[in-house]
Amino acid sequence: MGGALGDVLIRAGRITRIGQQLSVSDVEVPVADGGGGILLPAFVDAHMHLDKTFWGEPWRPHSAGPTVADRIENERTLRREMRLPPARQAERLVRQAVSRGTTHIRTHVDVDTDVKLENFDGVLEARDRVRSLATIQIVAFPQSGVLSRPGTVELLEAALRGGAELVGGIDPATIDRDPAGQLDAIFDLAERFGVGVDIHLHDAGELGALQLRMIADRTRALGMQGRVSVSHAFCLGMVDETERERLLALLVELRISIMTNAPGDRPFPPIRRLRDAGVTVFSGSDGVRDAWTPFGTADMLERAFLLAYRSGFRTDEGLALALDIATRGGAAVIGLGDYGVDVGCAANLVVVPGETQGDLVVARPARTLVIRDGRVVAKDGHCI
């Protein structure tokens, strides 16, 4: 983590010793040279859309209008035209993410009455293929709404039966025009299948705040403390301080975690305030080169840079906080009990050349090594 130079002994996928010049006489041990870089726990990219990236395809000019509804509609059209195989696309993007040091992913996967379970099945297939590179947690995501598209609940049920670990949602007020209805449907699924919830909430200001409260109500009623996430939650960066503090108190009480990717051109949750209040903050790449955005490199160190840049974090403490969100924040939300660079932790690690944690966030150099369950899976920026 930027401390003293040392060796790390890994056995059976776990860190068993850390120290200076470890001598290991009892067994032949393969050695991976970190070149004196900084050892971090591997990144957790806890908000991706693996199923619909154009990664590896020719450049496609962005063609969507500015609103969430525009983008959903544009994507449905493109999807039909392009017909990219979700399994191949997901695998491509996972490999890119791994090359940048990520070994744990939470991905939302579109489930709607058009694609049905095609994307979900594709991501399941990719998940199996990349098992040795990364662990993937799947959110069954009703991208096109729930109530406004009859048949969606049944498809979500099928995805949950088929292995999705969480159920998603999206702007219950503006997409379905029935916030209570969408949230009741989602939480009902969560209860029946015993899964967590992760809801996209782009809705702004007071409209977003109302829905946060409605999510909190249902979290409390179902005893789902610690199992609900809200992604984006722009409203937390828009409402006045009094309202924001009331909302934070709810999030803390119900252990609702907040995902932000530090968007470039709109308000987003005030990260430091959330953390100081005790809210778990996590992050992710969100869309990477897809119908929603041309941006993205699936690089969580770059994401830490953006979190810091957008939040005005300049001190070492601030830069380390951004890095913490890209590592431990996501690990906490995904529920990785054995995460870190301590003896006993699973050996999911990344080595980045640099002097301090702050230096890494600022410079974002190629990753020297990426280690997954004790095995080197990427070297000098490339998957092996």
Add this chain to the structure above:
Amino acid sequence: MGGALGDVLIRAGRITRIGQQLSVSDVEVPVADGGGGILLPAFVDAHMHLDKTFWGEPWRPHSAGPTVADRIENERTLRREMRLPPARQAERLVRQAVSRGTTHIRTHVDVDTDVKLENFDGVLEARDRVRSLATIQIVAFPQSGVLSRPGTVELLEAALRGGAELVGGIDPATIDRDPAGQLDAIFDLAERFGVGVDIHLHDAGELGALQLRMIADRTRALGMQGRVSVSHAFCLGMVDETERERLLALLVELRISIMTNAPGDRPFPPIRRLRDAGVTVFSGSDGVRDAWTPFGTADMLERAFLLAYRSGFRTDEGLALALDIATRGGAAVIGLGDYGVDVGCAANLVVVPGETQGDLVVARPARTLVIRDGRVVAKDGHCI
């Protein structure tokens, strides 16, 4: 620029032919392989602070308070403690900038009653040393204020006599508490020495807007149309639309150009609106790893990414606009008449691997070639 694959013939530092598979039989011509990447005019980094970067020094935790005044004071203290040689530091940062594709720089150089002309002399020395890599335009910059530090005007005069091409200024209202006084002093210097003006204006909202108007008044009175720049001008992103449009009309009338580096955590000028109105917008790295900020890589392609990311530019047109600001915008402000990738232009060029201009802004890969006056000065991301 992303068009057809072709060859470019350079002679005596200028582009003399562009075409497919040029045959050059009359003379032995050395060939530099661009690998099929995109040829762009080299970047123009038109707002740097070369004299005070910590580039190449060990990581130094950021230690300044949040206000401009805090940062000025903190920097003065650090400067006395660290005593980094400005010539060496400037040269280091220029080499980094060149490795990322920049060949033209406008740098502000601190001139105040503490450092006197030490930084200025250092940058002059560096400018001479890196002459074959980059052209550097110097702004004599009263970082600590003008009127509030008697003796500053005389130092600025000495810098202008010594070769500074422009005179700078900083927040006349908040730093000197006398906006008319500082602006009169600066414009008087500009008139007497026949130089341009580039003023740092961080002051917010109406306070910034007032000073923009005062700058416009003096630009008109002295007939300095096209020779005045305002750097940052956060106020243009803060005032209401009516006031903003009035200010834009003044900027257009007086050909006052606006520099933004797309700051992470504060409002900044609405780039597209400025461009549509006819304002010249340019950009720069601003501080790179110095007392003001730990951020920065002196990479204008990354700056184009930040301009686009912060402005919500997603279409090809928007991404190309960001790139245009990092190239032609700066070239116009610096006054490069022979800038571009056309026959007759000076051969200051950069080759970046990628498919389209948008792809370059999004992915920002290492530069394949950087060419300065027809000579390869950097290759695969490294100065040679």
